[in-house]
Amino acid sequence: MNRKADFSKGLLPAIIQDFYTGKVLMQGYMNEEAFNKTITEGKVTFYSRSKERLWTKGETSDNFLVYKNHAIDCDSDAILLKAIPQGPTCHTGDDTCWEEKNIGKVQFINQLAEIIKDRKNNPTDASYTTSLFKKGINKIAQKVGEEAVELVIEAKDDNKDLFLGEAADLLFHYLILLEAKDYTLDEVLEVLIKRHQAK
Known part of the structure; x- marks a missing residue:
């Protein structure tokens, strides 16, 4: 699949899924710069709407999301990224932003x-x-x-x-x-x- 994300539509939603468990961990937004930085540096980076800048998940907590691969949806306006979490994903300390346990590496x-x-x-x-x-x-x-x-x-x-x-x-x-x-x-x-x- 060679789809490319269409950033002309603005910020795109980026869904993060655990590479091993398949559990959905969180959702953020990316611009083209954040997307490219994620791939080249190997750590999931978003565009923070509140901070109005690039934000690498884990930059203050060390709970990074190590990028493994990605897919673009059929309309080229959403990104699915598979990553390995280096700790809890949610800022609350939960495994996911939906208060779900991230277990089962099947x-x-x-x-x-x-x-x-x-x-x-x-x-x-x-x-x-x-x-x-x-x-x-x-x-x-x-x-x-x-x-x-x-x-x-x-x-x-x-x-x-x-x-x-x-x-x-x-x-x-x-x-x-x-x-x-x-x-x-x-x-x-x-x-x-x-x-x-x-x-």
Whole structure:
């Protein structure tokens, strides 16, 4: 998508969404200078209507919003920016300006699944994921089994770091297995949704 923001219409609303959680954090306004500064410096910057100047979120609190990417809407008069918050976003101390908790980084699973798909479709010799796809479905399934056993073993102890590490390994290899089978996590979730609705 190559849409460009049309700043001839004046200040444009800029909606900030957490890069990992997908939660809407806040909304401000940008002129072209604020938009360009955000992209070049990597910290979300607005045009403050009250201060009548550029204002980088976090310039006094250090609760910056680290810019990751953006999209322009279909009328070129609104901006969606994805960012990583470095603390509470709202000046009140809340996670968002709507008093919502910003929890649940499950959005990253979709990003990771896209990376895995890319490693399958555009293999590189340096990629561990590519090497698994080259070894075939039996090796991938075996790795999922191995990681599941390692997670069960760690579950018997009380080492949080080791347990979470094995849990991450299992989830990663499970996503590789789904891609190898040409299935998506959404299809798995649909099964769970149907089961839940049937109760």
